[in-house]
Amino acid sequence: LAKTTQPISMDSYEGQEVNITCSHNNIATNDYITWYQQFPSQGPRFIIQGYKTKVTNEVASLFIPADRKSSTLSLPRVSLSDTAVYYCLVGDPPRGSQGNLIFGKGTKLSVKP
Amino acid sequence: DAGVTQSPTHLIKTRGQQVTLRCSPKSGHDTVSWYQQALGQGPQFIFQYYEEEERQRGNFPDRFSGHQYPNYSSELNVNALLLGDSALYLCASSLGPPRDTGELFFGEGSRLTVL
Numbered sequence: 001l002a003k004t005t006q007p008i009s010m011d012s013y014e015g016q017e018v019n020i021t022c023s024h025n026n027i028a029t030n031d032y033i034t035w036y037q038q039f040p041s042q043g044p045r046f047i048i049q050g051y052k053t054k055v056t057n058e059v060a061s062l063f064i065p066a067d068r069k070s071s072t073l074s075l076p077r078v079s080l081s082d083t084a085v086y087y088c089l090v091g092d093p094p095r096g097s098q099g100n101l102i103f104g105k106g107t108k109l110s111v112k113p
Numbered sequence: 114d115a116g117v118t119q120s121p122t123h124l125i126k127t128r129g130q131q132v133t134l135r136c137s138p139k140s141g142h143d144t145v146s147w148y149q150q151a152l153g154q155g156p157q158f159i160f161q162y163y164e165e166e167e168r169q170r171g172n173f174p175d176r177f178s179g180h181q182y183p184n185y186s187s188e189l190n191v192n193a194l195l196l197g198d199s200a201l202y203l204c205a206s207s208l209g210p211p212r213d214t215g216e217l218f219f220g221e222g223s224r225l226t227v228l
Contacts, residue, residue, distance in 0.1 A: 032215055043117070043203050043219025044156065087155055103148075103155030 004088045009108040018075045020107050022088030025069050033064060033071045036087045038106070044087060048073070075109075083111045115140055117206050117220035125226045126194050134189040134223045138206030145187040146217065147179060148203040156203055162187050163209045191225075199227045 005023040012018045024033070032051050036044035048055055050062040050071070061074040075082060085106040118137045126132050138145050144163045148156035158171035162181035181187045185206075191198055201224050205217040 034215060036217075041201070041222070041224075043205070043222055044217070045219065046216045049215055085155075101158065103157070105153075105155050 003102070004090055004104055006086075006088050006104065006107045008105065009110070011110050011112065012078055013112050014079055015077050018078050018082075018109060018111075020073045020075075020086055020088075020109070021070060022073070023070045024088070024090045027068050027090050028092070030092045031090050032092065033062065033068075034089045034091075034101070035060070035062065035073045036089065036103075038085045038087065044103070047086075078109075078111045080111050080113060082109065084109060117204055117218050119202075119204050119220035119223050121223055122221065123224045123226075125228060127228050128194055128196060130194050130227075131190065131192045132194060132225060134191075134202050134204075134225075136187045136189070136204030136206075136220060138185050138187070138204075139218045142206035142208055142218065143185050144207045144209040144213070145181060145185065146205045146207070147187070147189045148205065148219075149173070149198075150201040150203055150222070152200075159189070194227045196227050199225060201225075 032049055034049040035047040037047050038044040048057055048060050048062045050064055052064050055062045063072045085108050087103050087106040089101045091101040117139050120135045136145055146161040147159040149159055150156040159173050159177055160170040160179055161168050165181045176192045178190045201222040203222045204220045207217050
């Protein structure tokens, strides 16, 4: 199972771009990289998923270098409502292997006014 | 379009008792996974149900069991409750193979307190 390492916490200010990097040195060929966001007392919410290079949606961008041993979640122009815990997961979910997805402790992002 | 719904939202039990938590998946989803989230920790995978069978299981004892019904709803049962079972229990639904995109949709969770 691919293990991930991400910062425990990060601070930012409203309007700034936030980049959260996740290390996954033993990522397997079939593994995808998925990010979730979780607010207190709520279930995690899917943000973005990618396999290589760059993926962008209306919420975030995901940058994955060629060796895929790390990935960076980029949140453009954060607001106070982006204060949450962000989890990086590595696994092969498209084949239904949800049990191989490990949520670590995540990165607690605090956005200040 | 109803999302994932869980019940009850909060409950209090005493050690040794048994608890049943319920989950209705997002409309159109046929796979249900259960997670346990202790305070300050990330969710830990308990098990996954697809086609009414347990397909995968995490590192949890047999005290944790589940069931999936033909309408895809699911239950999580925990017997002989321990203080350490106090946690937020999350249900996540998804599409099963071959339509699985890997995206999990989580419910709001059931907060269990064991005294």
